[in-house]
Amino acid sequence: MDPDFLNVFTLPVALDQVGAENNIAQGEKRKLIKPTSHNNPKLEELKLLLIDWINTTLKQEHIVVKSLEEDLFDGLVLHHLLAILTKDLLSTLHLLIAIAKHFQPNLAIPPNVRVETITIENTSRGLKTETAVEYITDIKENLEDQSNDAFDELFSRAPDKLDAVKQVFLQFVNQHVGKLGLNVKDIESQFADGVILLLLIGQLEGYFLNLRDFFLTPASTTEMLHNVNLAVDLLTDGGLLNFSVNSEDIVKGDMKTTMRILYCLYSKYKAKET
Incomplete structure (x- = not known):
């Protein structure tokens, strides 16, 4: 970052x-x-x-x-x-x-x-x-993962800026999923089931997500994990991820992991907000 x-x-x-x-x-x-x-x-x-x-x-x-x-x-x-x-x-x-x-x-x-x-x-x-x-060339994980380092520093050394970063992400997310009649207020909880993340990726990347491929209203942790794994696969196939992601962390509501995922999308599409 x-x-x-x-x-x-x-x-x-x-x-x-x-x-x-x-x-x-x-x-x-x-x-x-x-x-x-x-x-x-x-x-x-x-x-x-x-x-x-x-x-x-x-x-x-x-x-x-x-x-x-x-x-x-x-x-x-x-x-x-x-x-x-x-x-x-x-x-x-x-x-x-x-x-x-x-x-x-x-x-x-x-x-x-x-x-x-x-x-x-x-x-x-x-x-x-x-x-x-x-x-232009393949995205590979660097020995020094700048994205991870930046978020580690944000959480450990600049917690006072955390809310401001959250608001930037929320504004970005709602600008796109708002077109579907959705509104995200809490990054920690509303991305845990993978639904918002999948719909956001679909809006940004132009995917048609067949409802049979994911659970629109997941009723279990297994179904939530399925959704998040699908989202991670889409991001990886699209060359948007240059670091490994544990899908279970997102399901558990890990804020740092979720924000890293959102930053991958934000860093590519931020210019389209203007």
């Missing part, structure tokens, strides 16, 4: 920093890497590794790539496949990583590389922007 957690609300991004809005046709939507993310050291490390891998692989063809955006765009390296991406670095990175993982599974691709993205849509009412955080 970010040290300045209470100040995480993202300010609107000036469109002139993106420099691509003039090329967007009405009705078109395009996702770009925000300029501030181009200075991310992990992103630079990833780009250099991919360039080195391409050059090593194509050495016999006497092809040398120096820039992912420029050298792959002309179709020489990946021919017509990348030509449709119009120098889109984000799509290029996703595609190259998929190719690299397929043909060289042992390639040491750095994990946890993420960028801030901005999606620009030219609507009849003008330009509409939406920011988000997107992982």
Whole structure:
């Protein structure tokens, strides 16, 4: 969790920093890497590794790539496949990583590389922007789990800020489950049966949750645990969890574990609140 957690609300991004809005046709939507993310050291490390891998692989063809955006765009390296991406670095990175993982599974691709993205849509009412955080490479648990450390510190050293953090989460949760006519007032008790958590994930991730897959009104601890396990599986499959979770802790109403789960969703979707 970010040290300045209470100040995480993202300010609107000036469109002139993106420099691509003039090329967007009405009705078109395009996702770009925000300029501030181009200075991310992990992103630079990833780009250099991919360039080195391409050059090593194509050495016999006497092809040398120096820039992912420029050298792959002309179709020489990946021919017509990348030509449709119009120098889109984000799509290029996703595609190259998929190719690299397929043909060289042992390639040491750095994990946890993420960028801030901005999606620009030219609507009849003008330009509409939406920011988000997107992982480019696999999420893996770090030796130093920053999320866990931050919440440990919050509970042990800054209990006076705990209520403020709860209110931030409650506002975030109710903004989304409120669309279903639900209202959450107590994080500790209302997430224990997994129902609110599943419905929140469904709202945010766009899942259609079949009522036969979970217990809408669980009548036992076993049914509650089933719901929470399903929620954890969905979060894991969606790449939102980078730490292990004991579902029983959530069923027991463990506040710290529940808040860590909520933070995984909040950190991805907080920008959509504006």
